Amino acid sequence: MAVTRKKGAREVALDILTRVEEHRSYSNLELKQGLAQTELSAADVGLVTELVYGTIQRQYTLDTVISRFVKSGRKRLEPWVHNLLRLSLYQIRFLDRIPDRAAVHEAVELAKRKGHQGIASLVNGVLRNVLRQPEVWNEPQGNLVKRLAFAESHPDWLISRWLKLYGEELTRAICQSNNVAPHTSVRVNTLKTDRPALLAELKAEFPGAEASQLSPDGIVIPSGHVAASKWFQQGYCTIQDESSMLVARALAVQPGQRVLDACAAPGGKTSHLAELMGNSGQILACDVHPHKEKLIRETAKRLGITCIETVVSDALDLPDKGLGQFDRILLDAPCTGLGVIRRKPDLKWKKTPEDIAQISQLQARLLERIAPMLAPGGLLVYSTCTIEPEENQRVVEQFVAHHPEFEWDKSLLEDLPPAVARIASAEHGYVQILPNHFQSDGFFISRLKRSK
Numbered sequence: 001m002a003v004t005r006k007k008g009a010r011e012v013a014l015d016i017l018t019r020v021e022e023h024r025s026y027s028n029l030e031l032k033q034g035l036a037q038t039e040l041s042a043a044d045v046g047l048v049t050e051l052v053y054g055t056i057q058r059q060y061t062l063d064t065v066i067s068r069f070v071k072s073g074r075k076r077l078e079p080w081v082h083n084l085l086r087l088s089l090y091q092i093r094f095l096d097r098i099p100d101r102a103a104v105h106e107a108v109e110l111a112k113r114k115g116h117q118g119i120a121s122l123v124n125g126v127l128r129n130v131l132r133q134p135e136v137w138n139e140p141q142g143n144l145v146k147r148l149a150f151a152e153s154h155p156d157w158l159i160s161r162w163l164k165l166y167g168e169e170l171t172r173a174i175c176q177s178n179n180v181a182p183h184t185s186v187r188v189n190t191l192k193t194d195r196p197a198l199l200a201e202l203k204a205e206f207p208g209a210e211a212s213q214l215s216p217d218g219i220v221i222p223s224g225h226v227a228a229s230k231w232f233q234q235g236y237c238t239i240q241d242e243s244s245m246l247v248a249r250a251l252a253v254q255p256g257q258r259v260l261d262a263c264a265a266p267g268g269k270t271s272h273l274a275e276l277m278g279n280s281g282q283i284l285a286c287d288v289h290p291h292k293e294k295l296i297r298e299t300a301k302r303l304g305i306t307c308i309e310t311v312v313s314d315a316l317d318l319p320d321k322g323l324g325q326f327d328r329i330l331l332d333a334p335c336t337g338l339g340v341i342r343r344k345p346d347l348k349w350k351k352t353p354e355d356i357a358q359i360s361q362l363q364a365r366l367l368e369r370i371a372p373m374l375a376p377g378g379l380l381v382y383s384t385c386t387i388e389p390e391e392n393q394r395v396v397e398q399f400v401a402h403h404p405e406f407e408w409d410k411s412l413l414e415d416l417p418p419a420v421a422r423i424a425s426a427e428h429g430y431v432q433i434l435p436n437h438f439q440s441d442g443f444f445i446s447r448l449k450r451s452k
């Protein structure tokens with residue numbers, strides 16, 4: 001009878017990293033699938049997650065070092081060997097709790113099992129050579145873009161771009177925040193409970209839980225698996241980033257209103273709107289992807305929300321559907337996601353400058369088509385989870401310039417916490433939250449008012 005060998009945490013992480021590279025897929029999806037096929041302990045699941053995200057996050061730095069020690073050239077390595085070197089060097093350089101000799105030993109054993117003695121010798125040689133020369137990790141001299149790209153492991157084009165937009169100090173701070181693992185936060189479902197009551201209950205299972213300083217609806221949970229808890233499953237809370245929790249509040253909804261959420265899936269902000277409206281009025285939640293509609297419905301059901309209707313449609317087609325006008329519109333537009341790199345580190349390697357140019361055209365078209373559905377006197381929030389001006393203030397500036405009946409609504413500041421209002425644009429009232437401001441997702445939030 002064949003005996004199936006159980007894979008250890010490093011082998012599971014290696015297989016996930018190799019699949020991400022070979023299939024050009026997203027690490028969160030591969031991680032979910034890869035972990036589902038194992039029976040690892042909770043601690044090992046944590047280690048695999050850290051190894052996968054950490055290795056992808058630090059890829060530039062790791063590859064620069066690998067290139068110096070692989071004589072035949074890094075690019076000629078088989079993907080799994082390349083990823084084994086990355087994974088092992090990540091542990092050596094960035095994980096203090098794993099002794100160097102354990103990282104090398106595990107790597108060599110894995111190389112023997114998956115390959116042959118020749119590969120094991122190469123892996124052993126590279127890792128030991130790096131250990132003998134710790135100065136290879138020092139920030140290099142010279143060109144600022146290259147220095148920052150190596151030290152903070154971000155692509156050259158993004159560093160150059162941010163240097164122009166934000167300057168050296170802020171660029172470094174943004175990159176450093178992008179390299180810190182995000183904490184979990186939940187939004188209290190105010191239809192079922194309130195923040196003090198839920199916080200008191202959560203503290204029993206998650207002792208580090210505390211009220212969010214950023215969002216009045218948030219609770220920060222530094223460690224623990226909230227999605228498996230009874231509070232999540234029974235609909236007392238929703239997992240959501242603290243910046244993201246500001247968006248629905250920015251729309252200043254009132255009970256009984258008619259609201260359009262034009263790009264709604266998976267429904268994080270739609271359900272927040274429903275909670276703020278006391279589950280009254282009507283929220284139309286639209287998304288272009290049929291498979292995502294059920295995510296909105298499931299969230300609404302779990303939270304006990306009944307005022308959301310869903311529609312599968314390209315939002316560009318909504319004006320042709322005779323839906324009438326809305327008191328409030330949320331356009332949480334599709335974007336490059338370059339504000340959420342700490343959550344999705346693959347983004348920094350996959351996205352290109354062309355993606356920014358391309359998606360900003362779609363964003364402008366969406367705003368152009370959706371805004372006329374707002375009733376006079378109504379409010380529209382345009383938001384994204386990116387920090388690129390072309391996708392944010394430029395889209396809105398252009399729109400306002402051609403539509404005198406819409407204006408920036410600076411009273412947005414009254415609906416934002418003081419710490420956030422302080423960083424708002426003095427001229428237009430929008431906020432660009434950078435990942436380093438509050439160690440939360442990078443988000444852009446703006447509000448327009450329709451006069452006639």
Ligand SMILES: C[S@@+](CC[C@H](N)C(=O)[O-])C[C@H]1O[C@@H](n2cnc3c(N)ncnc32)[C@H](O)[C@@H]1O
Nearest residue numbers: 263264265266267268269287288314315332334
């Ligand atoms: C930033 S996400 C929305 C997140 C959502 N508001 C939330 O808080 O859970 C953007 C969404 O827009 C959808 N989308 C992309 N293009 C669209 C289009 N042309 N019309 C409608 N939805 C679109 C995507 O499927 C994606 O779910």
